[in-house]
Amino acid sequence: MMFLGCIGNVLELFGGERLLLAAGSLLLAGAAFYALKAIKNTKARLAVIYAHLFFAAFPVVLFSSNLACSGMCMPCQNDTLALVGYAVPGAALLAVFAGFIVIPLYYVRTNRKREIASGWMVRFVARYAKTLGMKQPRLYAVDTAEPMAFSFRSVRSAIFVSVGMLDILKKREVEAVLLHELAHLRERSSALKFTGALMRWSPFSLLMRFHDHGDEERKADAFVIREQKTSRHLRAAKRRISRFSN
Amino acid sequence: MNGDTVKVSRIRLNKRGLGVLSPLETDVLGILWSNDEARVRDIYTRLRKRRTLALTSVAVVLDRLYRKGMVSRRAAPGRGGYHYIYSAKGSRMEFEQSVIEKTVDRLIDAFGPTAVSYFHERFRRRK
Numbered sequence: 001m002m003f004l005g006c007i008g009n010v011l012e013l014f015g016g017e018r019l020l021l022a023a024g025s026l027l028l029a030g031a032a033f034y035a036l037k038a039i040k041n042t043k044a045r046l047a048v049i050y051a052h053l054f055f056a057a058f059p060v061v062l063f064s065s066n067l068a069c070s071g072m073c074m075p076c077q078n079d080t081l082a083l084v085g086y087a088v089p090g091a092a093l094l095a096v097f098a099g100f101i102v103i104p105l106y107y108v109r110t111n112r113k114r115e116i117a118s119g120w121m122v123r124f125v126a127r128y129a130k131t132l133g134m135k136q137p138r139l140y141a142v143d144t145a146e147p148m149a150f151s152f153r154s155v156r157s158a159i160f161v162s163v164g165m166l167d168i169l170k171k172r173e174v175e176a177v178l179l180h181e182l183a184h185l186r187e188r189s190s191a192l193k194f195t196g197a198l199m200r201w202s203p204f205s206l207l208m209r210f211h212d213h214g215d216e217e218r219k220a221d222a223f224v225i226r227e228q229k230t231s232r233h234l235r236a237a238k239r240r241i242s243r244f245s246n
Numbered sequence: 247m248n249g250d251t252v253k254v255s256r257i258r259l260n261k262r263g264l265g266v267l268s269p270l271e272t273d274v275l276g277i278l279w280s281n282d283e284a285r286v287r288d289i290y291t292r293l294r295k296r297r298t299l300a301l302t303s304v305a306v307v308l309d310r311l312y313r314k315g316m317v318s319r320r321a322a323p324g325r326g327g328y329h330y331i332y333s334a335k336g337s338r339m340e341f342e343q344s345v346i347e348k349t350v351d352r353l354i355d356a357f358g359p360t361a362v363s364y365f366h367e368r369f370r371r372r373k
Binding site for chain 1: 302306
């Protein structure tokens with residue numbers, strides 16, 4: 001059969017150095033997963049999540065590449081170095097895409113006990129989601145004192161606000177933050193484009209500032225000012241957040 | 247005397263700052279010691295009567311005390327979502343005892359027999 005190509009001994013595909021590399025990679029994936037529990041810093045957690053996804057994907061891509069090379073009788077068959085050359089970028093790419101699905105689900109899962117299911121915040125978000133013509137996102141409180149807010153539009157839209165932020169902001173300031181996140185969600189409702197905001201959750205964002213004031217940030221701020229008819233609450237919220245971080 | 251130098255200036259020995267805490271940390275802990283638990287805003291409201299400070303400063307101090315292991319906190323639902331409720335770990339006396347222990351241990355490590363002899367003499371005079 002053409003598909004089988006040059007696959008002679010199937011066990012050889014998974015043997016030798018490749019098996020050791022795969023085992024090592026899975027061990028590192030496990031270690032990263034275990035380490036996640038101890039890490040509180042958001043950027044560090046993102047880094048570890050992506051590391052975990054990369055190391056988990058690496059064996060899959062490694063063996064798949066070898067299978068493909070063997071099936072097509074290519075020189076890379078059982079050539080560990082060449083296969084690693086394919087597997088590293090392949091696993092990285094897989095990790096990035098998985099991250100856009102895994103990371104939102106991860107945050108929803110770890111914060112589901114603190115879903116804000118009722119109250120003025122929910123009513124506020126519901127009202128504006130309706131006005132903006134979008135499905136009402138879920139609201140979650142993240143268990144950290146660091147004041148921050150972020151949102152995802154993945155499987156289902158969600159806005160996350162830290163408990164620390166709710167502790168230090170006044171009502172109108174919280175509303176400003178929610179409007180800001182709703183604006184981000186609205187912007188992402190167009191085709192799955194890798195905007196600056198989405199890239200916030202990609203591995204590349206680790207090289208950039210967490211609060212990168214790109215075009216999307218300015219648009220979201222403009223939306224807040226338009227809706228609240230003042231920039232006062234947004235500026236006050238940013239001032240308080242900045243004071244906490246300094 | 248051994249090679250280590252005890253930085254006595256870092257140990258503030260007046261009641262205003264309890265040894266290793268800043269004045270604001272001391273005030274915040276003082277409120278938690280008097281009440282079982284309190285929210286950031288509750289502590290800020292009480293402290294504002296005695297001094298000028300920002301709500302964020304209280305939040306920062308509470309987070310710092312939490313990281314030092316001196317207070318515990320839990321996220322509780324309430325008006326406006328979730329808020330942290332802080333409580334002190336241990337009593338004021340336990341904290342003071344801990345500071346005294348560490349200070350005395352450091353003095354003994356640094357000055358050895360001289361320190362021991364001083365403490366012995368001091369306690370003898372108090373009797």
